[in-house]
Amino acid sequence: MGRKRELHKGLEPFLNCKDYTVSGETYEVMFNPDYDMLITSPVPVDLENYYKSEDYISHTDSKKSMLDKVYQSVKNYTLKRKLSLINSFDTESKNILDVGAGTGDFLKICAANNWNVLGVEPSSDARNIAKEKGVVLKEDLLEIENQKFDVITLWHVLEHVEMLSDYISKLKELLSDNGRLVIAVPNHKSYDAKYYKEFWAAFDVPRHLWHFSQTSIHKIFSTEEMIVEKTIPMKFDSYYVSLLSEKYKTGKMNPVKALYRGFTSNLKARTSSEYSSLIYVIKKH
Template sequence: MFHEEHDHKQIKILGETQKIYENLIPFLDCIDYTVSKEKYEVKKNAIYDMLVTVPVPENLEDYYKSKDYISHTDSKKSLFDKVYQAVKFITLKRKLKLMNSFKTSTKNILDVGAGTGDFLKTCKENNWNVSGVEPSLDAINIAAVKGVFLKENLSEFKNEKFDVITLWHVLEHVENLKEYMATLKNLLSENGRLVIAVPNYKSYDANYYKEFWAAFDVPRHLWHFSQNSIHTLFSEVNMSVEKTIPMKFDAYYVSLLSEKYKSKKTNPFQALYRGFLSNSKAKTSKEYSSLIYVIKNS
């Protein structure tokens, strides 16, 4: 089944990205716990030091249609919702502080995968000129109520330039990865910054939970990055990583979900312990559960 669907889908993958699918070796099998309960292979590309989800479903957009897909809602019903929303309030302040550290004259920012618009709302309230992209119409409608008006596709931005482009846990979802990276580079002003947050499959929590690690999130996460892969991929479009910043809250949130997948129970104390252990070990290894990369033109 994997082979037939994988071959069929790759017809739609563009040339440069297609190369990442070459010479893959088995790594592990994961289950889609959010929507379909289907099994997917996660394979390794040793050249880029990254993992790849196969196959890519033809109807990938349907795998985002779940009340549990929290970035498209403002839900506060479950324990996970409440933790997510509480942490989001704190991280928004930290993200804004990072944005304000970039000395720009026009303060034009583009958020790709803007969700329900909270980050752009925070930026707008702090004198940034905001633009955003979000494929979910439900999320777009929620953002509009907050005064943040989003477009559906990156292609709607033609000749514009941005001082900062952000992708908060978005790059792992992009189908034609290399081509998308080139598009982002073209939208960036000469001295602009690309800010990308992605999970790190080399973290302690990833290695501990293995196929139950929630940040694999197959099939929605097509790519699973290491620090090496981010450096290598962006060097190919003449960009370089200027700074790497840990996202320490992610270890706890991901561990909460991973415990639920692994033991069929919430186990908050076990999850908090694993999150703490992950961050503690990362003080030495620098392999945090998720990382923010600040990237500039070389």
């Protein structure tokens, strides 16, 4: 509870964002200057109901809309990139845990490349789809005890976690001494975030509870005696997020405008390092 109080201390109003996926409700996004992070307020008591939508794409393999098709085709490319990253680590037993495993595609490609895989996914629908692919997932991280992993991955998951400090402590407990924690999160300091403001799709309130910057990730993990070893850009995210943001802002995708904004964001990030989303490779101190 101490960390939660600390993160919620001295908050300043930043902007109001709408839930475009499920409820249409408006939430305040507050700024914590000490951590350079944003926090969604309030958190709904029935938060799990805000994931119940066919538009919540990480829980489905849908290819109905243009956006679905873009997401699924880019996903195949990014899966190979993710695999290449974890294969670059010097590991002994090749044990991997994927938290927020969705429909199991990442673990499926890992298993095909000689990794011993385990995954966690709270959505029963997503778990059922994963099971059809031969990937059996647990519902909750707390179900995993007395195991150590060389690699633990959270691809766009940490922003959803309610008890942030407790969760990070549990991840550290499950990580082997020389293991790597791989965390991908949106970056509220990116150009596309600043351009689209309250329409920025990666705010995704109230499902995204925390909106991180590089400073906040470094500070939060250093408190847990962990350090960021490497930061890697996710360059496709600026395009996908800009497509959705255009839809929220204007009611249409405006692919040409979105591609321009995504390109501009990546171009500016070459100097600033503030890409739309970033992967952090973290290890124990």
